[in-house]
Structures are given as structure tokens and as C-alpha cells.
Amino acid sequence: MQSTRPIQTSVAIEDVTRLEERGPLARIVASQPFWVTVAVGLICVATAWYEPDTFPTRDNFFNITRNFAPIGIMAMGMIAVILTRGIDLSVGSMMALVGIATARLLEAGMPWWVGVSAGLGIGLLAGAVNGALVAYVNLPPFVVTLGTLSIYRSLAVVLSENRIIYDFGPGGDVFKEIGGGQVGFPWFDGGTFYLSHQFLVLVVLTCVFGFVFRWVPWGRYLYAIGGNEQAARLTGIPVDRIKLQAYMVCGLTTAIAALMLTGYNGSASNGMGRTWELYVIAAAVIGGTNLMGGEGGAYGGFIGAALIFLIRNSLIMFGVEANWYDLFVGLFIIFAVLLERIRGRTRG
């Protein structure tokens, strides 16, 4: 090649070190949630092309968004915990405990708001038990929540007397409407576009958590603790208290998901949420949350949950047997971590 360019006589330090501050657009393109969003888009396009009559419909959109909403809601709290370099394996069992306890109260004739408050309270309490053991007794989060995974499930089974609870008493109508309701939005063709309450709650929570993680001191402390807990302690951040609160927040989002799903199902069973901890953690990880702490965000949890359930929906559309579903979820988890590793390497 002929060298016709003028010879560069000086180089900026940035040219050498390549450490120039990246603009907001470059940062978005370099992020994991961006690529997961691209994947979601591609899967949607492919499935819509394959099944133009059933996939790109308002009904199916309603279904998919309704389906992944509980996982997404739980992922918000889970991400708060993982940011501190923790983990909460007990969320699936916690879900059943909240669902059963609330259903028993409603069955006994309590008004809906008592049931809902009690459910949220149980979620906070269950999270506080996890958090206290991790933060103040200094036990490893994996072991603590593995223990409470078993404990909360057992409590749910005992409390349910091994029945499925259908009768939500006089508060049942409102309770079912909260979790199972929908909101209609006028659509271009004069029709109505429905979105489930569950999905709308997920959207609101994603915005709230995204905001808290980015701008509120409490959220920044989660990142600091995950980055270097000792440093966070030395600079006076109340590390133990914030860890406790992170697990409580995780309990709260789990309770929200449990209450809404119980209302939507119209029944509570003690098998609710079994193995869901895996989907919740998968949603967080696929969305770019680093299990080693200090990295991740709320939108990642949203789009990670969307991807997981979109895969299920698309596999059904493509006529793949449902039993293959978990295999694909597993592949996506590994692929997501691999992608993270590759990006980490290019970052240096």
C-alpha cells in the first residue's frame, strides 16, 4: 500500500493506551444486555417469520410477557444480592412459603390487604433471616440459602397441610385481580392491546431498580461491596447493614412475584417456584450480572428473563418437544458467561 498519509509527528497518550473515555453509545454497545436484546430481537424475527399467524400476535405477546414477569421481578432482588457477591438459592422455596401463607390467611376469611401485607412481610422476614446469617454471622451465602431453600419449602408444605388451596375467601376477588388482571391500551388499528399487571409491575420495578443501582448511594454501595468489601468497610460504608438489606429486598421482590402469581393461578400449591431459583439466577447471569459481584444492572435481569421465556415460546412454535427446553436454557447460561469472558479478555 502506498503511504500517502501525512506522517503523524505526535501521538496522544490515549492513542497508545486506548483508555479514552467511551461515549454512552459505545458503552451500551459493549454491554452484555445490548447483545441479549439483539438476540431477543433475532429470535422474535425468526419465529415470526416461521409462524406468522400465531407468534406476532397481541395474545402471544401478552402471554410471553406475562410468563417471564415473575422471574424478572425476582431477578431484580437477586441482582441486588449478587452485586454484593452473594447469592440467594432460597427464592423458589420462599415463593411457595409466601403463596401458601397468604392463601391460608385468605382462606380463613382475612381481607385481601391483610393477606398481601402478610405475604410481603413474610418475604422480608425470610430475606432478613438469610441476610442476618450472611452479614452478621459471616456464613457463606451459598450454604445459608441452600439451607433455607430446604427450610422454607418444608414450612410451605407443613403450612399447606399438603393441599392445594383454591378458596381465597371474601378477599379472593381483589387478590386474583391484582395478580391476574390486565390493562388495555388503545392500539393503532382501533383494537386494544392488553398487558398483564405482572408485566407492568416488572416494567416499573426495572425502572426503579435501574435508577437505584445507578444513582442512589445505597445502590452504589452494593457495587462497592461486590468490588472490594474490605475497602468498602474501611471507607465507612455500613457493609453488614447493606448486605442484610439486599437480602431483604430479594425477599420482597420474591414475595411480590409470589403474590401476583398466586392470584393469577387462582390457587396456591406447595410446589410453587420449585427450581425457579435457577431461572432467576440464569436471568441475572444472562443479562450480564457477574456472580463474582460488583457488575450488573436491572435491565439485564429484565431482558435475561425475557430471553429465557422467549426460547420456550419459540421452541414450542418450532415444534420442538418441551422436554428440550431446559437444555436450551443451560446452553444460554454457558454462552452468556462465555461471552462475558471473551468481552473481558478484549477489555484487557
Added chain:
Amino acid sequence: MAVLELRGITKHFGAIEALKGVDMRLESGEVLGLMGDNGAGKSTLVKIIAGNFPPSSGEILIDGVPQHFHKPLDARACGIEVVYQDLALCDNLSAGENVYLGRELRRRWGPISLVDFPRIFERAAELFKELKSETRPRDLVRQMSGGQRQAVAIARTRLSDPKFVLMDEPTAAISVRQVAEVLDLIRRLRDTGHAVMLISHRMPDVFAVSTRIMVLRRGTKVADKPIRDTSPEEVTGLITGAIASA
């Protein structure tokens, strides 16, 4: 009056006696070089002064008033700032955020208070400029060189106007030019009436900036004298035990 005075500080961990009754005085405008071999008790002394743990016995006086530190924040509240050997930085956060970690500048947004990133970056940039460091406040600490990381840790001590700055091996991991900058900074602190304690293995650095030198050996103070009355040879002898005390 001494800015910092230690009286009969001892510390034992189980059967191990890390410090066996150390006395120390430090006036403002002084730079005390603390030297000693590994295991001499330097880190233990640093951690006691920084408030990481209390001494087993003995007294800490700040401006002549006895103080009890239960956590690092207590020491900071008394005007003690510490640059830790491992720098205590969060790799996943920006330089600016690290400088203000734990004392973020905030702004009100309705009922909630938010981290004021623009002001943090602006103030951090000024601090880095003051330190003559090419550290950009928005860069992640993960991407930084040893000297830049050092600048972040040192910039923290400039947020308040501390009486006393404790530097644990501040020149161990940085380039020659950056060492000169850190030593300049120590001189500037000295000239503005701060008391500085410099813990270092690097004899030339200690002799370049210290006004006084103190040597610990096996938990006991074996020397404490003005820098002009000693020499690197004598200090080496004191550290190794070739010279019993001076």
C-alpha cells in the same frame, strides 16, 4: 502539643506479642519514617492508629486527648487519614467514585438523595490535577496503572483537612517518576503543617522526606531519632538487629 501520642501500646494476638509497649510522639510539620523488618509490628501499629482494632493496652492521644477507636471512621473523625498498602480501592468503580467512597457528594432529588456524579468527577479532577497525576475521574480503577491507583488513594486523604496522614508503603508499587511525585506530596503536607507517618521498606524514600526516623524490631522500639543524627547504615543495622538500639 503532640498531634498524635502513643503511650505504652501493646498488642497480642493469642500468645503472640506483636507490640511490646511502644511510645511515640508526633508533632505537626513532622514526617516520621517508620521502619522495621517483616513481622516487626509495623502493620499492627498502623492498624491500631487507623482504628482497625484497639490496642491490648496503652493509650492513644490526639492533641493531648485520649481517644478510643473502634472502627476506621472513629480515627478519621479525629483527623487521621490513612493510605493503605493495598490502597483499598474498588476496581469496578470509577476513580472519582473511589475518591469519594463512603462520603459521596449528594444532591436532593425530591424526597431522595442521589449521588452527585458531576460534582464528584469535577472535584476529583481538581484533586488529581493538584497531585499532578494523569488520572481521569471517569476511568475505572481496573484500567489504571499503579501510579494512577496511588493517586486515587492519596486523593482521598485530601477530602478533609486531616491533622495526620498515615501512609503505608505508598511507593512500593509505582514508577520512579511517580515516587518523586508522592515524595513531593509528602513534603507539601509537611510544609502545610500536617503530621505524616511514612511506613516504607525503601530506605532512600524515607531519608528523602523524613524529619525523624523510628525503628521497630520484634514489637519493640529500638530507635527514634532525628534524621540528621543517623544514617542508612545505622538504620539497616537497627532493623536487622546488628545494632541493638540507638
